[in-house]
Amino acid sequence: MERLPKGVFVLYEEQLEKYARLVVHTGINLQQNQTLVINSPLECAPFSRMIAEAAYRAGARDVVINWKDELFSKIRFLHAPEEVFDEYPEWQQQFYLSYVKEGAAFVSIAASDPELLKDVNPERVAKQQKAGNTALKEYRERLMSNKNVWCVVSIPTKPWAQKVFPQLSAEKAVDALWQAIFKTVRVDTEDPVAAWEGHKQTLKARMDFLNSHNFQFLRYRNALGTDLQIELPENHIWLGGSEFTPAGVEFIANMPTEEVFTLPKKTGVNGTVVSSKPLNYNGNLIENFAFTFRDGKVTDFTAEKGYDILKKLIGTDAGSCYLGEVALVPYDSPISNSSILFFNTLFDENASCHLALGKAYPVCIKNGPSMTPEGLATAGVNDSLVHVDFMVGTADLAITGITADEKEIPVFRDGNFAF
Numbered sequence: 001m002e003r004l005p006k007g008v009f010v011l012y013e014e015q016l017e018k019y020a021r022l023v024v025h026t027g028i029n030l031q032q033n034q035t036l037v038i039n040s041p042l043e044c045a046p047f048s049r050m051i052a053e054a055a056y057r058a059g060a061r062d063v064v065i066n067w068k069d070e071l072f073s074k075i076r077f078l079h080a081p082e083e084v085f086d087e088y089p090e091w092q093q094q095f096y097l098s099y100v101k102e103g104a105a106f107v108s109i110a111a112s113d114p115e116l117l118k119d120v121n122p123e124r125v126a127k128q129q130k131a132g133n134t135a136l137k138e139y140r141e142r143l144m145s146n147k148n149v150w151c152v153v154s155i156p157t158k159p160w161a162q163k164v165f166p167q168l169s170a171e172k173a174v175d176a177l178w179q180a181i182f183k184t185v186r187v188d189t190e191d192p193v194a195a196w197e198g199h200k201q202t203l204k205a206r207m208d209f210l211n212s213h214n215f216q217f218l219r220y221r222n223a224l225g226t227d228l229q230i231e232l233p234e235n236h237i238w239l240g241g242s243e244f245t246p247a248g249v250e251f252i253a254n255m256p257t258e259e260v261f262t263l264p265k266k267t268g269v270n271g272t273v274v275s276s277k278p279l280n281y282n283g284n285l286i287e288n289f290a291f292t293f294r295d296g297k298v299t300d301f302t303a304e305k306g307y308d309i310l311k312k313l314i315g316t317d318a319g320s321c322y323l324g325e326v327a328l329v330p331y332d333s334p335i336s337n338s339s340i341l342f343f344n345t346l347f348d349e350n351a352s353c354h355l356a357l358g359k360a361y362p363v364c365i366k367n368g369p370s371m372t373p374e375g376l377a378t379a380g381v382n383d384s385l386v387h388v389d390f391m392v393g394t395a396d397l398a399i400t401g402i403t404a405d406e407k408e409i410p411v412f413r414d415g416n417f418a419f
Contacts, residue, residue, distance in 0.1 A: 012178055019153075019187045020050035022255070024058050026196050027151035028105040029251045032059040035104040039066045043157045044109045051107060064099070070116055070283070077120040077128075085127035088135035096139040105251075106143065106150040113159035114343035117283030125282045126312035133316075133385035144387070145362045145369040146243050149251040154181060154346055163343050184256040184335050184347060196252070203241035206260045206328070209419055210238040213409060215401035217268075218326065222397045224274040225290065230326055231268025233380040235366035238262045246369065258335060258350040261327035263360040265380035267296040269323050276352055277391040280343050284309045289390075296322050296382075298357075313357065319384030325356035325364075331395050331415030345389050353393030353412070358384035 024030050036055045040048040045067075052063040077085075100106075117125055133140065143150050156177035158170055165173040182188045186195040220228040240260030242250045274290040286306030291298050298321040303310045314321045327349065330336070335351035342348050360382045362368035368376065373383065399412035410418035 012182075015182055015187050016047060016050055016155075017054075018192055019182070019185065020047065020054040022185070022187065022192045022196070023051055023107060023151060023153055024054040026193055027153065027252050027255055028107060028149045029249055030055055030058050030060060030105055030149075031249065033061040034059075035061050035099060035102060036063045037066060037099050037104050037106050038063065039068065039106070039108040041068045041070060041109060041111055041157065044111055044155055047155050048109065064104075066095070070112055074116055074120065074283075077117060077124050082124070085124045086131055088131040093135045096136055100139045100142050100148055104148065106148060108150070108152045110152050110154045110344060110346045111157045111160055112280070112283060112344075113157070114163050114280040114285055115283065116159070118285070120283070122284065122309050122312050125284070125309075126316070129282060130316055130385060137385065140359075141362075144359065146245050147369065149245060149249055150253055151251060151255060152253065152346055153185070153255045154344065156181065160344065164340060180338060180340055180342075181347075183338070184350070186256075200241040200252075203257075203260055206417060207238045207240050210260065210262075210328075210401075210411075213401055213403060215409075215411075216404045217402040218411065219400045219402065220271075220273065220392070220397065222274075222394045224276065224394055226271075226273045226392060226394075226397070228269070228271035228273045228293070230323070231265040232262060232326070233265040233268070233365060235379070236262045237364050237366060239361075239364060243363065254346060254350070256335060256347065256350050258333045259327040259329045259354075261325055261361075261364070263364040263381060264323045264326050265296070266319075266322050266360075266377075266382040267380065269293040269296045273355065273392050275390055275392060276394050277341060277348050278343065279306075279388070279390045280345060281306075281309060281313060281388060285343070286310050293323075298322075313386065313388060316358075316386050317384055319382050320358050320386050322357070322382045322384070323355055324358045324360035324382045324384065324387055325354075325389065327354045327356070327389070328399070328412070328417070329353050329393060330412075330417055331393055331397070336393075348391055349389045351393075352391035353397060353399075354389045354391045356387055356389045358382070358386035358388055 038048050048065055055063050142148055156174045161173040161177040165176050186192045189195040218230045220226050238260050242252050244250050272292050279286040286309055289303035292300040395415040397415045401409045401411045
């Protein structure tokens with residue numbers, strides 16, 4: 001079978017097969033007779049087929065590939081009548097709901113052009129995003145509660161690679177991005193599965209420290225102007241590395257991942273936070289932005305680029321102007337040390353401490369996946385149609401944990417863990 005088309009470096013075939021097996025066996029930990037759904041850009045078809053083959057070899061009942069054509073998406077955004085963006089096809093909704101209820105595993109390949117939609121009216125994109133997230137609310141909630149295994153991965157596409165490495169020719173830019181991705185997901189090691197086992201233990205040690213101190217507040221400060229205090233709800237849980245379904249199936253939701261994360265108390269965020277990296281949101285870049293919070297809610301914001309996009313994001317619904325995630329990543333981490341700005345949240349969030357606007361992960365609070373929406377709200381867990389990470393980590397970031405008895409313990413100093 002011809003796996004790699006002409007123009008793609010065939011010398012990577014062995015590494016790509018290792019990568020595909022890693023996704024199937026460690027990323028989603030595919031079970032016998034389980035169905036796998038792959039969400040893939042058309043440009044990533046060769047790798048999607050490799051994942052499919054690895055899944056069948058691992059005992060998959062079936063593999064379904066849901067193709068995405070972002071170039072057609074741009075044509076549609078530019079030329080379709082306005083009213084279609086408030087709609088979401090019922091057949092697409094049923095596609096996701098039927099497979100998620102069946103217990104399928106989900107792999108998504110995140111490899112979009114960071115500026116594909118810069119010429120598109122942001123109102124249209126925001127409408128389409130809201131319609132889709134509304135229709136797929138049950139599907140998203142099941143994944144965010146870990147009721148199904150899921151994993152997000154990536155491989156290069158030419159437009160994305162040229163944005164990351166603008167000084168290189170198209171061919172060399174793609175080559176450089178291949179090398180960077182292989183390194184971040186540890187495919188460049190002799191045994192990637194063993195490498196991930198060791199990495200999971202490192203993240204577990206950090207989780208154990210944070211969970212053992214049961215901090216009530218985290219206070220962030222740096223020279224960019226961040227001065228923020230985040231209250232953590234009672235019974236919050238720090239997670240990182242691998243996660244587990246209610247049936248005990250272990251999986252890794254993001255490859256790469258360098259973070260440990262929890263949720264904030266919805267109404268417990270106060271102060272100012274300044275972004276440290278651009279945010280690629282729906283084919284648009286938002287750059288040099290900042291938020292001011294009062295009692296959890298964004299009360300003011302600025303952005304040098306993408307202000308209208310950010311305004312639409314914050315105004316998506318009642319929960320999109322509150323935080324839903326707090327994630328810690330050392331500045332001295334593999335992706336950060338590469339000095340590559342990926343313009344892709346999957347990578348950039350794992351090079352920097354980050355926060356997320358919108359929906360919180362119910363798994364980050366005790367008994368969260370079994371709680372009702374009303375119970376989660378009472379516990380201080382934010383809900384929204386969106387969940388959008390943005391980066392705040394810097395080389396001088398200081399984070400102090402404050403316990404219920406007001407004891408202050410260094411968590412980060414000079415951008416890295418202090419313990």
